[in-house]
Amino acid sequence: MHLSAARRPAVLLAGLLSVVLVLAVGCSQPKAGAEAPPRSAEPPLALVYNGPQGCDECGPAVAELLRRAPQHYRVEYVGPGTGKPLTAATLAEAQLYVQPGGGQDLDRTWQDLRGSADALRDWVRKGGSYLGLCFGGYLAGRDPGFGLLPGDTHGYAGSPGSTVPDDRDTVLEVSWRGKPRHMYFQDGPAFRLDDGADAAVLATYSNGAAAVVVAPYGKGRVGVSGPHPEADASWYEEKGLANPDGVRLDLAYELIQETVARN
Template identity: 55%
Template sequence: MALVYRGPASCNGCSESVATLLRNSPTAFRTQFCGPDEAVDITPAALAKATLYAQPGGGSVNSAWRKMRRYADPIRSFVHQGGHYLGFCLGAYLAGASPGFDLLPGDTDEYVGSPGAQVRTTDDTLIQIRWRGRPRTMYFQDGPLFRLRPGAPAVVLATYDTGAPAAVVAAYGSGRVGAVGPHPEADRSWYDGADLSNPTGIHFDLGYDLVESTMHGAVPPSKS
């Protein structure tokens, strides 16, 4: 079972796209939406029935954090005790510490405006990254980069053109955290809505890799 946040800290359609990605992944999750206006809220009891908690994209980090901070302790405890967290764009920012759930061995930062960044706009656009060393084009909208501590218990799955991590899997206690700046869950409706066309086609293999690496990949153990 995967719990997928849906509520005021997520964007229209983002939660549904993450749920679809999880259901179609090799692990083939059952999914349930959770949040303050859903039948299931984010509580220790609800999380105890899940294997994974997913935080989709949304609006600004500070605004989202005001809505999510009350869930920080249950989410941290869930992951520390062996659960799994997946963060996409805003959800990846919230995996960091300033502000956020503080699940990463380091923190996040805005890629747009970072030294040498190829993307200078916060509008929906395309970005070229290297996933496991291979060039790919992905949907992007002001996603984070990751600043990991040296020797951190983490694996970098993808990098931006600057070499900064674009997708990571890290240990947190007995659990794992997967976080990605671009949007591997973006389906055709995202591209059509933003009047964008991916020259390499719309594929979900990168999202599946993130999911499976978070669930089953080898990550150095956390010392926390």
């Protein structure tokens, strides 16, 4: 077909564009044997107990902490009233189980949990991670409790040398890895470890009692804290308290990381 002089440049340009397009598409194809880019991994699952207890906000506060943590977790609630019972099948999908604070009656809460105790212990023993905060720290102990610690718990408030005389909400100083830090506290436990126990004490109270502990349990790990490292600004504002260090969550993130670290 004959082309006029005016149409020849346009046809030549179209041809050149076609060649460039073919080359571009060809360059975008993966070479033979090359691996496809990895898909982003789904965040690990953390289960947070949110059954009957004395604090409606404690479970959600931990859930928000886990979602925002550097490790970044997916969160599901478990326990009576959540629609998801704490069973071996439920635990099998998770990396971390959190027993939050807020309980008022240890014996009453244990009635809701003791049917799940064997499944939880077995899961931790095989590699799961248990995080107990305040009331959840008490429940990591014995009689009643899951019995996950190389030792037991006792109340810090009113104990010999304690700076807290009763169950009031307060801010207290601990020694965290040898450095002074201030933490939110409300009638939390201290931890009495067995002689020679295989455990890391991350923080102590002013009387030397263990305040934050991480210990192995079989192939898994158990992290417990008497104070509340997860307390955000709303906790302090509600009780008219101030933290001299400022409201920071770095201790909570460190405790989570230590609890899920592999042996």
